[in-house]
Amino acid sequence: MKHMTARTLFDKIWDRHVVCTGPEGSSILYIDLHLVHEVTSPQAFEGLRQANRKVRRTDLTFATLDHNIPTTGDRRLLEDALARTQVEALRKNCRDFGVPLFDLDAPEQGIVHVIGPELGLTQPGATIVCGDSHTSTHGAFGALAFGIGTSEVEHVLATQCLVQKKPKSMLVRFSGLMGAGVTAKDLILALIAQIGIDGATGHVIEYAGEAIRALSMEARMTVCNMSIEGGARAGMIAPDQTTFDYLKGRRFAPQGYAWEKAQQQWSTLKSDAGAKFDSTVEINAAQIAPFVTWGTNPGMAAPVTGEVPDPDQGANASERNGMARALEYMGLSAHTRIEDISVDRVFIGSCTNARLEDIRSAARVVKGYRISNSVQGMIVPGSQQVKREAEKEGLHRIFTDAGFEWRESGCSMCLGMNADRLKPGERCASTSNRNFEGRQGVGGRTHLVSPAMAAAAAVAGRFVDVRKWHYKD
Amino acid sequence: MQSFTVHTGIVASLPRDNVDTDQIIPKQFLKRIERTGYGNVLFFDWRYDKEGRPDATFPLNAPQYRGATILLAGKNFGCGSSREHAVWALRDYGFRAIIAPSFADIFANNCVKNGVLTVALRPSEIAQLLARDAAGLYRLKIDLEQRQVSWNGGFQAHFDIDPFSRSLLLEGLDEIGTTLKREAEIEKYEQRRQAGL
Secondary structure, eight states, X not given: OOOOSOOOHHHHHHHHHEEEEOGGGOEEEEOSEEEEOTTTSHHHXXXXXXXXXXXXXXXXXXXXXXXXXXXXXXXXXXXXXXXXXXXXXXXXXXXHHTOOEEOTTSTTOBOHHHHHHHTTOOOTTOEEEESSGGGGGGGGGTOEEEEOOHHHHHHHHHHSEEEEOOOEEEEEEEESOOOXXXXXHHHHHHHHXXXXXXXXXXXXXXXXXXXXXXXXXXXXXHHHHGGGXXXXXXXXXXXXXXXXXXXXXXXXXXXXXXXXXXXXXXXXOSOOTTXXXXXXXXXXXXXXXXXXXXXXXXXXXXXXXXXXXXXXXXXXXHHHHHHHXXXXXXXXXXXXXXXXXXXXXXXXXXXXXXXXXXXXXXXXXXXTOOOOTTOEEXXXXXXXHHHHHHHHTTHHHHHHHHTOEEOOSSSGGXXXXXXXXXXXXXXXXXXXXXXXXTTTSTTOEEEEOOHHHHXXXXXXXXXXXXXXXXXXX | OOOOSEEEEEEEEEOOSOOBHHHHSOGGGTTOOOSSOOGGGTTHHHHBOTTXXXXXXXXXXXXXXXXXXXXXXOTTBTBSOOOTHHHHHHHHHTOOEEEESOBOHHHHHHHHHTTOEEEEOOHHHHHHHHHHHHTOOOEEEEETTTTEEEOTTSOEEEOOOOHHHHHHHHHTXXXXXXXXXXXXXXXXXXXXXXXXX
């Protein structure tokens, strides 16, 4: 079929997956990959049972355990009875319905958005869903990937399709190149600070520009991961040689002749010249400093060289209220310099920043130092594979020598469903994605930063500008 | 799924922007494997104090809102996590509809699947409702067929909703059953997909 009009990358993937038009202007969209975890799936499988339905494509469905599992000790014991019930429910559901499961003792186990890419399940041009809002991560490969609720999980299990209304499109172009010490995390935090946490609601973002092209796959995943924190339905980056080099040889990636054919087809996955976006945002990456959030949503962020804003500067009454509430919760006063904020805990982990490159970047900062006496630090690799690779490079020793705990893989303190939680009032430098009230534990205070910034905060006991770090390597 | 046509009920106001689903239902309640029974933990960390008693400063605990079935909220309601438990909790508490200037995408989707209507109104209309709230208890009528929110004293606002969500809600359809009726087309697509076309 010839398309006369210029299309965006998003248009191309969308068009290719429309099975047929659905009711009332919607489309029935085919799903190429469905990832499942223990927390948002039990009710979906139960729904299938009640309606006597089966999983349509067990070959396109993969499950893992990540959200509520322990990251210490013998994980098979699972002392938390409720968590155990949920874990056992997923095991039974996978057995009953024939869905492959990467269980707690599997070498593939890890955070669902870390293992999809590292196993080569995540591929350019695919539609990917999961009952988790950070499914946007997979868009880094030029896939259309988005989070869904449990009812939609059930819908995909039963039909391998979703009924969707096509979202709008947004182009975010990062021109220029980031300075040393500035990371993908800072790019995305800067974007969200600029457009707001609902700035991209109803849109699929395509990230483009010189700064994006220069990013590794791991860094691209960090950017796409937090698209949802700007309200976007999904975020994506057109695949290129960096993408192909990452994927080649991975377990579920096409091999041999199929690889050549796939790569040829993937090379066409980019927005045509002149393709129209519903909105466009331009940001100069060269001017971005490392970012630190000061409030209770990811848009409340400032450069590390800045200070906590004054709620009086809010644009309107409700924004002023929101800022004042946030400062009260965070125990911060206006005009405090970001570098004067001290931390009690440091968490390096999550689907945003727990891949090998993130762990390496933190290790490079920590090497030769000890973390501050007043800080408790924790490294939670994103997957067992990340953990193995990091250990092969000896990174775990750098961390444990410095006083960090080196844990097993899982979502851990990103959302605190397991025992890894902040105590009330504790302040944490975290490489995760959400600083909502109570997110990391009731009364806990979260500051979102990059892995390098978190590592530097662990050593200094407060936030410091990692661009001025004295590396001992 | 419960259908939604016309509903009249008491309105409770929670005039805060960006209420995320972590606040609507904190993570410690996501370990259950049922779809119901979340009403008493809705807004748990805001609603109860450290001893587990209702916190008098939380708007929803105000006596005048007892029996409320419509929630009036700030912009970008339901942002963050995709947890459908947030909608189950609102529904179990008794809310049939939520009115706000805007909603997060996944949350709004989840509402439709559970027979909960999200109504986006203009900020000026929300301001009128908040002013009415200050004068004491009031009820609103929401007519999905007419796409109208009104009260007897004269307030009337029109709202937009995509036709697909509207028809799902009006008819209380089993969406999976509807899609499964397209089996022939899905199969045809799968054959094309298999052939790499």
